[in-house]
Amino acid sequence: MIVQLLVSGIAVGIVYGLIAMGMVLIFRAVGIMNFAQGDFLMFGGYFAYTFNQMLGLNIVLSLILASLCMGVIGVIFMRTSYWALRGAQAKAIIVSAMGASIVLKEGARLIWGSIPLSLDKVKEGSVTVAGATIQWQYVAIIGIALLLMLLVYLLLEKTFVGNILQATAQDQYMSSLVGIPVIVSIGLTFFLSAALTGICGGLLAPIFFLSNTMGATAGSKAFAAIVIGGFGSVPGAIIGGLIVGLVEQFGGAYISSTYQLVLIYVVLIAFLMFRPRGLFKEKIQEKA
Amino acid sequence: MLQKSKKNPVSAMAMTAFALLLALAPVATSVYTVHVISVAMISYLCVLSVYVLLGLCGQNSFAQAGLWGVGAYLAGNILLKTGGGTLTAFVVAIAGTALLAFVLGFAFFRLKQYYFTFASIGLMTILNGVFMNWEPFSGGAVGMKNIPTFTFFGWQATTEQSKFYIVLVVCIVATVLIGLLFRSSLGRAFMAIRDNEMTADSMGINSLLTKSIAFAISGALCGAAGALHASLSGYLSYQSFTYNQSTIYLIMIMIGGTISPAGALIGTCVITILQEGFRSLQDYMQLIYGVGVILLMIFQPEGILGGGKALYERICERRKKAKAGSR
Numbered sequence: 001m002i003v004q005l006l007v008s009g010i011a012v013g014i015v016y017g018l019i020a021m022g023m024v025l026i027f028r029a030v031g032i033m034n035f036a037q038g039d040f041l042m043f044g045g046y047f048a049y050t051f052n053q054m055l056g057l058n059i060v061l062s063l064i065l066a067s068l069c070m071g072v073i074g075v076i077f078m079r080t081s082y083w084a085l086r087g088a089q090a091k092a093i094i095v096s097a098m099g100a101s102i103v104l105k106e107g108a109r110l111i112w113g114s115i116p117l118s119l120d121k122v123k124e125g126s127v128t129v130a131g132a133t134i135q136w137q138y139v140a141i142i143g144i145a146l147l148l149m150l151l152v153y154l155l156l157e158k159t160f161v162g163n164i165l166q167a168t169a170q171d172q173y174m175s176s177l178v179g180i181p182v183i184v185s186i187g188l189t190f191f192l193s194a195a196l197t198g199i200c201g202g203l204l205a206p207i208f209f210l211s212n213t214m215g216a217t218a219g220s221k222a223f224a225a226i227v228i229g230g231f232g233s234v235p236g237a238i239i240g241g242l243i244v245g246l247v248e249q250f251g252g253a254y255i256s257s258t259y260q261l262v263l264i265y266v267v268l269i270a271f272l273m274f275r276p277r278g279l280f281k282e283k284i285q286e287k288a
Numbered sequence: 289m290l291q292k293s294k295k296n297p298v299s300a301m302a303m304t305a306f307a308l309l310l311a312l313a314p315v316a317t318s319v320y321t322v323h324v325i326s327v328a329m330i331s332y333l334c335v336l337s338v339y340v341l342l343g344l345c346g347q348n349s350f351a352q353a354g355l356w357g358v359g360a361y362l363a364g365n366i367l368l369k370t371g372g373g374t375l376t377a378f379v380v381a382i383a384g385t386a387l388l389a390f391v392l393g394f395a396f397f398r399l400k401q402y403y404f405t406f407a408s409i410g411l412m413t414i415l416n417g418v419f420m421n422w423e424p425f426s427g428g429a430v431g432m433k434n435i436p437t438f439t440f441f442g443w444q445a446t447t448e449q450s451k452f453y454i455v456l457v458v459c460i461v462a463t464v465l466i467g468l469l470f471r472s473s474l475g476r477a478f479m480a481i482r483d484n485e486m487t488a489d490s491m492g493i494n495s496l497l498t499k500s501i502a503f504a505i506s507g508a509l510c511g512a513a514g515a516l517h518a519s520l521s522g523y524l525s526y527q528s529f530t531y532n533q534s535t536i537y538l539i540m541i542m543i544g545g546t547i548s549p550a551g552a553l554i555g556t557c558v559i560t561i562l563q564e565g566f567r568s569l570q571d572y573m574q575l576i577y578g579v580g581v582i583l584l585m586i587f588q589p590e591g592i593l594g595g596g597k598a599l600y601e602r603i604c605e606r607r608k609k610a611k612a613g614s615r
Contacts, residue, residue, distance in 0.1 A: 033402065080586075081582055081585075088585070088589030091542060092585050092590075093585075094348075096581065096585035096586065098535050098538070098581065099539070099579070099582040101578075102574060103578035103579055110571060110572070216532070220409065223406060223409060231402065231403075259417055261413055262413065262417035262418070265410035265411075268406070269411070269414075272396075272403060272406065272407050273398070
């Protein structure tokens with residue numbers, strides 16, 4: 001039982017961590033919390049459903065295609081709800097992101113209907129380890145998530161493009177002075193973030209079912225992960241996601257399944273009270 | 289964006305005129321419309337509470353719908369279980385919610401800006417979970433039924449119209465009180481914190497206490513709205529008090545503009561009219577609503593009121609220039 005919960009907790013948690021990482025990338029680049037990130041997840045899941053169930057493609061291929069589509073949606077989102085408002089106050093941008101979240105939610109309902117959907121698992125069946133039955137899907141999720149994290153790490157830290165993205169996150173004005181096209185760089189960040197979150201949607205869909213309201217719950221858990229891990233820190237977001245996933249699974253099994261979400265937020269508020277800066281410090285300093 | 293706390297006769301007069309016009313509504317329209325307006329006025333109270341926190345004090349909270357629910361369930365418990373009257377329920381709902389907000393404010397406002405916003409999202413989720421699961425207090429998933437309507441000294445408000453007038457009176461009183469707050473030293477302390485918290489601190493304002501008071505005032509408004517909601521609808525369900533509802537309040541105030549209570553009024557009206565007007569489009573209504581919110585934020589990031597004010601100032605300036613030119 002414990003091994004089972006541990007694996008499912010880590011699998012779900014690492015996905016929350018990925019979503020949180022997507023949010024942190026956007027937050028570092030533009031200093032705004034993206035309130036529509038959860039809906040990116042939902043939309044990505046529906047794209048994966050379209051490629052996998054409607055067009056009958058292989059699940060891995062559908063995940064890749066879905067993430068590319070989501071990247072495009074991310075760029076459109078950036079152009080309409082962020083770039084057009086970048087001079088305005090932060091609260092106006094937050095509200096426009098909420099508007100975009102409504103649009104995505106309703107768009108998904110109009111296109112795919114409101115009946116919960118499911119799609120193929122990456123690998124069917126389960127394996128027995130030390131007396132515990134573990135679904136292959138969880139193992140696959142952990143593997144894919146680790147691979148994605150490695151790729152993002154390499155992209156951000158080891159490549160020229162990554163340097164451009166980080167420079168823009170540090171100081172937009174300064175980077176425009178040294179010849180970085182800021183709009184392209186920010187667009188790329190949104191692309192990356194939305195693509196990552198889109199894959200998560202396809203990975204979570206076989207476990208939680210797709211519905212147009214799944215974004216809100218997943219998004220709020222990712223928020224919790226970010227705050228627990230430390231605002232603006234990528235490793236923090238992942239560790240935070242793992243904590244949220246484990247609290248959710250173990251709390252649901254041992255304490256109360258009805259108070260699952262409440263439990264996560266109690267942990268969140270406890271963190272805010274006693275360690276408001278989170279577990280990790282942010283790499284890019286808070287902008288004045 | 290500095291803003292002097294001077295008297296603004298135009299906005300006050302416009303709001304009085306609007307209230308008078310609204311008072312005539314039951315004579316002219318159907319029972320359904322009267323009910324819709326009553327519900328909208330309750331939303332207005334909640335949006336006003338966002339105005340106090342965000343517009344005056346600069347703190348962004350997503351817990352307003354939760355506080356609204358606390359007020360509603362408190363009132364429902366008083367009315368159903370203790371047999372107290374409407375007035376008792378009202379006082380308990382306002383005082384209880386304000387007290388809860390005040391105490392929580394002390395804990396939460398040790399966190400600044402973003403961190404407070406996140407704590408408030410957490411509070412909202414926790415409150416919703418409590419409403420859904422704590423059966424002795426909220427009736428759990430079934431909710432609370434058959435809450436008696438407004439009763440004052442033996443007189444019972446049975447028609448929609450009489451309920452409407454009760455809600456209207458509460459709204460007017462609340463608006464006047466917030467107007468007074470705007471001109472008081474407490475209101476100026478709120479605005480000092482909004483503009484620059486560090487400066488406010490160095491001028492001798494206890495920012496933690498002041499922000500907690502702002503949260504308590506917004507809690508009181510939400511509590512009043514909750515008590516009204518309990519008696520008006522007679523039925524409470526945890527599904528009304530969600531995070532989504534809180535975001536709707538935020539959208540309303542941002543669309544109206546955060547610079548005056550009139551913004552709360554305009555925002556509530558616009559969203560209610562949109563929601564009711566596009567009801568015939570059914571499926572596409574929410575989509576249009578979302579696109580509308582984005583467009584409004586792109587073209588009027590300061591809200592309708594902010595945009596109107598900028599326009600008015602530009603006209604004034606042009607007139608001045610024209611005068612100077614004619615001389």
